[in-house]
Amino acid sequence: KAGVTQTPRYLIKTRGQQVTLSCSPISGHRSVSWYQQTPGQGLQFLFEYFSETQRNKGNFPGRFSGRQFSNSRSEMNVSTLELGDSALYLCASSLEVAADTQYFGPGTRLTVL
Amino acid sequence: GEDVEQSLFLSVREGDSSVINCTYTDSSSTYLYWYKQEPGAGLQLLTYIFSNMDMKQDQRLTVLLNKKDKHLSLRIADTQTGDSAIYFCAETVNAGGTSYGKLTFGQGTILTVHP
Numbered sequence: 001k002a003g004v005t006q007t008p009r010y011l012i013k014t015r016g017q018q019v020t021l022s023c024s025p026i027s028g029h030r031s032v033s034w035y036q037q038t039p040g041q042g043l044q045f046l047f048e049y050f051s052e053t054q055r056n057k058g059n060f061p062g063r064f065s066g067r068q069f070s071n072s073r074s075e076m077n078v079s080t081l082e083l084g085d086s087a088l089y090l091c092a093s094s095l096e097v098a099a100d101t102q103y104f105g106p107g108t109r110l111t112v113l
Numbered sequence: 114g115e116d117v118e119q120s121l122f123l124s125v126r127e128g129d130s131s132v133i134n135c136t137y138t139d140s141s142s143t144y145l146y147w148y149k150q151e152p153g154a155g156l157q158l159l160t161y162i163f164s165n166m167d168m169k170q171d172q173r174l175t176v177l178l179n180k181k182d183k184h185l186s187l188r189i190a191d192t193q194t195g196d197s198a199i200y201f202c203a204e205t206v207n208a209g210g211t212s213y214g215k216l217t218f219g220q221g222t223i224l225t226v227h228p
Contacts, residue, residue: 004155033214042221043201048214056213090155094214101146102216104156 004105018079025093032074037088119219131189135202146203
């Protein structure tokens with residue numbers, strides 16, 4: 001079974017731009033979670049989607065948003081990019097319930113100049 | 114709320130055992146995970162344990178859980194240079210609501226294995 005895939009793997013943007021990252025979960029997984037990883041803050045939960053609905057959200061500003069499609073694929077969007085948004089963005093998929101094991105993709109490395 | 118703490122560095126010789134430690138705070142219906150991250154890569158799930166278990170063994174990996182002290186450890190037997198990576202402890206609570214899809218991670222332990 002194919003793992004979680006994320007595209008693109010690398011992105012370079014400038015301040016003020018917006019960016020969209022994509023995540024395709026493992027086949028049969030309906031929950032997708034997003035995390036931001038930075039050297040200073042570590043791994044932080046952004047939000048989780050299940051059945052096209054956001055079920056949970058972390059403490060990030062409204063510039064960070066996401067959505068999920070009927071095939072469980074998910075996108076996250078960051079608008080008005082800031083230098084501090086430079087990070088590795090990781091997507092994870094799981095079956096359904098809150099504590100189902102999460103499997104991670106390789107991440108998208110975003111650099112904001 | 115949840116909080117997870119780990120020691121930051123561990124250095125061992127090839128062939129020795131490595132023990133990575135973690136403490137957590139949430140005590141209700143908690144699942145605890147160990148993930149491995151190699152440079153430039155995502156997180157690889159190594160193993161997990163539910164909070165009503167004491168121990169879990171999986172090949173070279175042994176997870177020990179002390180529920181009273183909320184202390185979790187990962188022992189890697191016969192550590193190899195390929196085990197050099199960052200190891201993350203994480204917890205989640207099976208309570209729905211604000212726990213949906215949310216893993217709380219420790220800071221990560223950098224394991225260095227010397228030949």
